[in-house]
Each structure stands twice: as C-alpha cells, then as structure tokens.
Amino acid sequence: MKKQITLLPGDGIGPEVVTEAVRVLDKVGDIFGHEFSYQTAAIGGTAVDQFEDPLPQQTLKSCRESDAILLGAVGGPKWDSYPAHLRPEKGLLRIRKELELFSNLRPVSIYNSLVSESTIKEEVVKGIDLLIVRELTGGLYFGEPSERLDVDGEEAAVDTLSYKRSEIERIIRMAFELAELRGKKVMSVDKANVLESSRLWRQIANEIAEDFPDVTLEHMLVDNAAMQLIRNPRQFDVLVTENLFGDILSDEASMISGSLGLLPSASLSAEGPGIYEPIHGSAPDIAGKGLANPLATIASVAMMLKYAFKMEKEAEAVMSAINAALDSGVRTADLVYGNQGSVTTSEMTDAVLAYI
Amino acid sequence: MKKQITLLPGDGIGPEVVTEAVRVLDKVGDIFGHEFSYQTAAIGGTAVDQFEDPLPQQTLKSCRESDAILLGAVGGPKWDSYPAHLRPEKGLLRIRKELELFSNLRPVSIYNSLVSESTIKEEVVKGIDLLIVRELTGGLYFGEPSERLDVDGEEAAVDTLSYKRSEIERIIRMAFELAELRGKKVMSVDKANVLESSRLWRQIANEIAEDFPDVTLEHMLVDNAAMQLIRNPRQFDVLVTENLFGDILSDEASMISGSLGLLPSASLSAEGPGIYEPIHGSAPDIAGKGLANPLATIASVAMMLKYAFKMEKEAEAVMSAINAALDSGVRTADLVYGNQGSVTTSEMTDAVLAYI
Ligand SMILES: CC(C)[C@H](C(=O)O)[C@@H](O)C(=O)O
Ligand SMILES: CC(C)[C@H](C(=O)O)[C@@H](O)C(=O)O
Numbered sequence: 001m002k003k004q005i006t007l008l009p010g011d012g013i014g015p016e017v018v019t020e021a022v023r024v025l026d027k028v029g030d031i032f033g034h035e036f037s038y039q040t041a042a043i044g045g046t047a048v049d050q051f052e053d054p055l056p057q058q059t060l061k062s063c064r065e066s067d068a069i070l071l072g073a074v075g076g077p078k079w080d081s082y083p084a085h086l087r088p089e090k091g092l093l094r095i096r097k098e099l100e101l102f103s104n105l106r107p108v109s110i111y112n113s114l115v116s117e118s119t120i121k122e123e124v125v126k127g128i129d130l131l132i133v134r135e136l137t138g139g140l141y142f143g144e145p146s147e148r149l150d151v152d153g154e155e156a157a158v159d160t161l162s163y164k165r166s167e168i169e170r171i172i173r174m175a176f177e178l179a180e181l182r183g184k185k186v187m188s189v190d191k192a193n194v195l196e197s198s199r200l201w202r203q204i205a206n207e208i209a210e211d212f213p214d215v216t217l218e219h220m221l222v223d224n225a226a227m228q229l230i231r232n233p234r235q236f237d238v239l240v241t242e243n244l245f246g247d248i249l250s251d252e253a254s255m256i257s258g259s260l261g262l263l264p265s266a267s268l269s270a271e272g273p274g275i276y277e278p279i280h281g282s283a284p285d286i287a288g289k290g291l292a293n294p295l296a297t298i299a300s301v302a303m304m305l306k307y308a309f310k311m312e313k314e315a316e317a318v319m320s321a322i323n324a325a326l327d328s329g330v331r332t333a334d335l336v337y338g339n340q341g342s343v344t345t346s347e348m349t350d351a352v353l354a355y356i
Numbered sequence: 357m358k359k360q361i362t363l364l365p366g367d368g369i370g371p372e373v374v375t376e377a378v379r380v381l382d383k384v385g386d387i388f389g390h391e392f393s394y395q396t397a398a399i400g401g402t403a404v405d406q407f408e409d410p411l412p413q414q415t416l417k418s419c420r421e422s423d424a425i426l427l428g429a430v431g432g433p434k435w436d437s438y439p440a441h442l443r444p445e446k447g448l449l450r451i452r453k454e455l456e457l458f459s460n461l462r463p464v465s466i467y468n469s470l471v472s473e474s475t476i477k478e479e480v481v482k483g484i485d486l487l488i489v490r491e492l493t494g495g496l497y498f499g500e501p502s503e504r505l506d507v508d509g510e511e512a513a514v515d516t517l518s519y520k521r522s523e524i525e526r527i528i529r530m531a532f533e534l535a536e537l538r539g540k541k542v543m544s545v546d547k548a549n550v551l552e553s554s555r556l557w558r559q560i561a562n563e564i565a566e567d568f569p570d571v572t573l574e575h576m577l578v579d580n581a582a583m584q585l586i587r588n589p590r591q592f593d594v595l596v597t598e599n600l601f602g603d604i605l606s607d608e609a610s611m612i613s614g615s616l617g618l619l620p621s622a623s624l625s626a627e628g629p630g631i632y633e634p635i636h637g638s639a640p641d642i643a644g645k646g647l648a649n650p651l652a653t654i655a656s657v658a659m660m661l662k663y664a665f666k667m668e669k670e671a672e673a674v675m676s677a678i679n680a681a682l683d684s685g686v687r688t689a690d691l692v693y694g695n696q697g698s699v700t701t702s703e704m705t706d707a708v709l710a711y712i
Pocket of ligand 2: 193431
C-alpha cells in the first residue's frame with residue numbers, strides 16, 4: 001500500500017522523536033512492502049517563529065491531504081509569555097478542531113520488563129491494560145467566552161465549559177464501540193454532583209448504553225476516578241470522559257507505566273486523517289541532547305498502522321519489537337535511575353529496529 | 357475555654373464518624389479543662405428528607421452562631437436523581453458559599469505504621485507532608501450560567517469557570533502565609549496554556565509572591581501535577597489551586613496515605629467559623645455497619661483545635677494518640693486486606709482515647 005504521512009515535528013524533543021519514528025515506519029514499509037511518503041510541516045512554537053502562526057495554512061493543507069499525521073510535541077518556555085493566539089499549544093488545539101479530532105485514545109499499559117519502574121506497586125500495575133477515551137474538541141478548551149472581563153470594577157477572567165448533545169453522543173458511542181472489542185466495560189467519568197454539563201453527559205451515556213446490551217456502563221465522579229486509578233487501576237477497561245478531565249486523568253494514569261516517555265495516543269475524527277502523537281510534552285530541558293525516549297512516538301506509529309491503515313500485523317510487529325528491545329535491557333535515561341548505562345534516542349530506536 | 361460547636365452529621369457514615377469524633381473532643385475537654393458544647397443540625401440528604409432543603413435556615417443560623425463546625429459527609433444514591441437544588445451536595449456547596457469558606461486546607465501525610473498500606477512504593481511516600489490549599493467558593497462550582505440550553509435547535513449544557521482578582525488574591529496569599537510556617541515553597545497549579553482564568557491566576561500568584569521574599573513560587577500545569585503527585589510527591593510543600601483542580605488532586609493525593617479514611621480538612625473564611633470535615637464521602641455502602649474509619653474525622657477535630665481554637669497542644673495530643681493507636685496495630689476494615697482482625701468504628705476510637 002501507498003500512504004502519505006504528514007510529519008509535524010514541532011518543538012523541543014519533538015523533531016528528535018519524530019525522526020526516530022520515521023526510521024521505524026521505513027523499516028515496516030521495507031519488510032511488509034508498503035510505501036510511506038512524508039511531507040514535513042511546521043506547528044507550534046517553531047511555526048510561530050517562522051510564520052507568526054502556530055498553525056500555518058500550508059500545514060493544515062498538507063494534513064488534510066495526507067492519510068495520517070505524526071506529531072512530536074509543541075510548546076516551551078520561549079513562547080510562554082506570548083499572547084494566547086501565538087502560543088504553541090494554540091496550534092495543537094486549532095488542528096484538533098479543524099480536523100474534528102473529537103476522539104483521543106490513550107491506551108495505558110505496562111511493558112513487562114518495566115513493571116518495577118512504576119512508583120506504584122508491582123501487584124497493582126502488573127498486566128494493566130486500560131484505554132482512556134478523551135473528548136478532544138469540546139469543553140473548557142473551546143467554550144466561549146474565554147476572556148478577561150470587568151466584574152463590578154474588578155479584573156476577572158472567565159472560561160466556558162459547554163457541550164452539545166451530538167458532541168457527547170459521538171464520543172460515548174466511540175467508547176462503547178471500542179469496549180465491544182475489548183473488555184466490554186465502559187466507565188464514564190464526570191462531576192455530575194456539581195456540573196450541569198456532567199449531568200447531560202451522564203444522561204446521554206445512559207441512553208447510548210441501551211444500544212450496546214453486551215457492554216456494561218458505570219459512572220464515576222472525577223475526584224473518585226483520580227483516586228481509583230492509583231488504588232486499583234485493574235477495575236477499568238474503557239474510561240471515557242470530557243476534555244479537561246481526560247487531560248488530567250490520562251497524565252496521571254501514565255504513571256502506571258513508569259514513564260511518560262512510553263505512552264502513545266491517537267486523535268481520530270469520524271473520517272479523514274488522525275493525529276498520532278506521544279502523550280509526553282516537548283521536554284525543552286532535554287531537547288537536542290539525544291536523551292529523549294522515542295518509544296512513545298514509535299508506539300504512536302503502531303497506533304497509526306492499526307487505526308489509520310488497518311495494518312494490524314504491522315502494528316503488532318512494532319509493539320513486539322518495542323517489548324523485545326526493552327526485554328533485552330536497553331533503556332533511555334528516563335528509565336534508568338542515575339542514568340548509568342542509558343542509551344541515546346537513536347540507539348533506543350536501533351534496538352527496536354533490530355527486532356522488527 | 358468554652359466553645360460552641362455545631363455538628364452536621366449528614367448522610368451515610370457521617371453520623372457514625374461524627375459521634376466518634378465528639379467522644380474525642382469530650383476527652384480533650386476533660387483533660388485540658390475546656391468546655392465544648394454541641395448543637396446538632398441537619399444538612400445534605402437527611403435535611404432534604406426532613407425539610408426539603410439540603411441547607412435549612414436553622415442549620416445556617418446554628419453554624420453562624422458557633423465557634424466551629426464539624427461535618428460528617430453528605431450524599432448518597434437515594435438523592436442522585438433529585439433536581440439540582442435538592443441534591444445533598446448543594447447543601448455543602450451553599451454552606452461553603454454562605455460562610456465564605458474560600459480556603460480549603462487538605463494536609464496529606466502518612467502515618468508511619470501505615471506506610472505499607474499505600475499502593476505507591478514506600479520509598480516514594482515515606483515521610484510525606486504536603487498541604488493542598490484548594491480555593492473553595494469560586495470556579496466551576498459557582499459560576500453562572502450553569503444550565504441546560506438550546507444551541508441551534510440542539511440540547512446543550514453549560515458551566516462557567518470564573519474568578520475575580522480578589523478571589524484569587526486571598527487564596528494565594530493564604531497559601532504563602534501557610535508556606536511561611538512550613539517548607540517555604542508554594543506550587544501554584546493551573547492550566548495556563550489553555551484557560552484564561554488560569555492565566556489570570558498565574559499572573560496574580562506572581563504578584564503576591566513579591567510580598568513573600570522568603571517563599572519560593574513555582575507553577576505547574578494541572579496535568580503534570582496529577583503525574584508528579586504520584587511520581588515524586590516529596591517535591592511539594594504547599595500546593596495551591598482552584599476549586600475543581602483541588603478537588604481532583606486532593607483525592608488523588610489521598611492515595612499517598614493509603615486510605616481515604618485518614619485525611620482531614622479545614623475550610624476557612626477570613627473570619628467566622630470554619631468547617632472541619634474528613635475528605636472522604638458518605639460511603640453509603642458501609643453506612644450503619646460500624647465499618648467506617650473515624651480517624652479522618654478525629655484528625656479533623658485536631659485541625660479544629662489548632663485552627664479554630666488555637667489549642668496547639670490539644671491538637672498535637674490528638675494526632676499523637678492517632679499515631680499511637682495505629683502503632684499498636686489497631687485497624688478498621690479499610691486498612692486491613694480481607695478484613696481479618698479489623699475493629700469497629702467505635703473500637704478504633706477507643707484505641708485513640710486510650711492514648712490521649
Ligand atoms: C499542550 C496541551 C494544550 C495539551 C492538552 O491539554 O490537551 C496536552 O496537555 C495534551 O494532553 O495533549
Ligand atoms: C461532595 C462534593 C460536592 C465535594 C466537592 O466536589 O467539593 C466533595 O467531593 C469534596 O471534595 O468536598
């Protein structure tokens with residue numbers, strides 16, 4: 001098969017990890033007889049520097065014309081004091097909205113050879129396999145107004161958490177569809193004891209559940225979910241929640257796996273290309289030093305193969321290569337206490353490539 | 357000293373744990389020569405059942421006239437489908453607002469003899485002593501509008517996250533004042549890369565910091581904070597954040613201590629009585645069975661002694677009695693795997709009383 005991929009390296013360690021992930025894609029292409037071609041485009045802080053726009057028109061055009069998008073990371077202290085519309089994150093938020101990537105899949109699992117890396121006890125995290133489904137184009141991230149204002153002569157600021165029925169329906173439905181292929185359990189997380197939007201969310205989840213008689217639905221308050229993810233993550237199969245709760249809970253859940261440098265994500269729309277990206281940030285402190293862990297981005301490539309190209313066995317080949325590389329003892333610095341014996345970003349990739 | 361305390365037992369296990377905590381107050385009164393008198397009032401679901409109001413006028417009146425308020429817990433499945441204004445939680449939210457309890461202190465520490473109870477590794481949690489300062493009367497909990505509406509003929513719901521400068525200033529200032537008495541570090545948690553209210557929050561935190569030259573201020577994004585609390589909680593001294601982030605992060609942080617049944621809280625205003633309450637919920641599943649852990653409520657009594665009555669040594673006596681009781685091996689069911697050898701709610705209190 002021929003596939004066109006847009007690369008959005010972005011900021012910080014983004015370019016390094018994307019470069020490594022492309023090496024993996026190329027090897028998969030060679031072995032399985034696919035042709036992956038790439039177009040690189042600017043996003044985030046680097047795009048602001050070059051085009052005064054965190055999401056230039058030509059980037060969006062390239063993304064729309066491609067079969068899938070691989071993103072590194074955006075952001076960094078350099079742009080922290082820029083006005084809101086020129087912040088790197090705005091590029092990411094805008095592309096999510098432009099491509100209608102309403103569904104953000106964040107699988108949380110733990111590599112066998114890394115079970116001891118987690119700060120959570122082995123018996124709690126071993127064998128964990130849960131999927132966080134985060135709504136990605138609604139809620140506080142996009143609600144209007146989001147602005148400074150004057151309240152009784154006093155400075156104030158407001159953000160808006162709003163959801164329409166159709167926005168909630170499609171993400172809940174996605175969660176149920178994914179649960180059907182997995183453990184057949186959906187945990188819907190909200191704050192229905194306080195928020196009206198959560199009460200609508202919960203009501204719609206109950207409605208959609210009727211279309212999926214073989215999947216069980218439960219509800220959990222977000223504060224309790226933050227606790228249960230640490231206490232007993234094994235109780236979860238598919239966890240679905242709104243945008244900001246999903247942001248917080250998925251980063252928290254990443255600690256199950258021992259390092260944020262390990263977890264991939266896919267952001268999908270109803271049709272059209274999705275974005276595949278590591279859930280870690282741009283880590284400006286280690287950028288350019290060959291210290292970044294490329295595995296989250298390589299695992300994102302596996303998600304791309306699976307979800308964008310329906311290449312199941314290619315995806316599995318990548319995941320087992322990651323596993324084998326880790327089993328062989330190769331580790332980037334984030335996985336080694338004190339950094340002794342750690343390998344560089346591209347050496348980690350070499351180890352993965354050796355097993356594909 | 358003479359002190360008037362309003363008891364708000366509330367729902368579920370609330371009445372049981374409040375009863376036990378009063379036994380501790382009485383013993384402290386006996387030993388140290390204070391006179392604590394009590395008035396009990398209704399709140400939450402029980403108040404809805406009796407008065408069709410989760411916060412009856414007479415409850416509010418009793419609270420305003422007292423020196424401090426001890427609350428159990430509110431809520432339960434019985435009232436889950438009630439209209440918003442008749443939900444038990446509404447009673448709690450309204451009393452926080454009425455008494456202007458803008459500052460919610462949630463200390464997170466771990467009892468030495470319970471270090472192994474945490475699902476997080478001992479080397480990560482041992483000796484943890486951090487203080488979460490949660491803004492309690494603003495943000496999404498109280499912003500208007502919070503309602504259903506119709507958007508382009510479609511059902512929708514909206515909640516509002518708003519903060520005025522004065523609301524942010526007073527809670528940040530409180531965090532700095534508390535940090536001065538502790539480790540002299542404030543971590544302000546926000547989502548400034550997305551929310552306008554967080555950008556105002558961060559700006560004001562930076563301004564207030566100038567008044568406290570001996571305290572260091574750092575900022576952290578909420579998603580990262582959710583991660584860092586598990587990864588390395590020792591980096592925190594005072595963590596200050598807005599209402600909903602504080603709700604989520606403090607429940608998460610409670611997992612450090614091994615059980616939600618252990619952590620106390622104090623909700624304070626600029627002047628006037630504060631509410632002292634365990635951070636756990638009403639646990640309807642175990643209500644009335646003598647299984648509830650009273651220690652969080654007893655520790656809340658210690659916070660009352662310290663913050664409301666300035667009885668430092670009385671507060672310390674209670675905390676060391678809790679420690680001693682736990683050291684002696686006495687455990688409620690939440691602290692014992694498989695429940696063998698666990699004691700009842702009042703036996704746990706007996707053990708504490710024995711050491712005061
Ligand atoms: C960079 C930031 C805007 C983004 C988010 O909050 O969605 C990131 O944290 C993520 O989770 O992808
Ligand atoms: C009961 C609920 C409204 C409340 C809150 O969210 O504030 C509780 O979770 C808490 O943390 O005190």
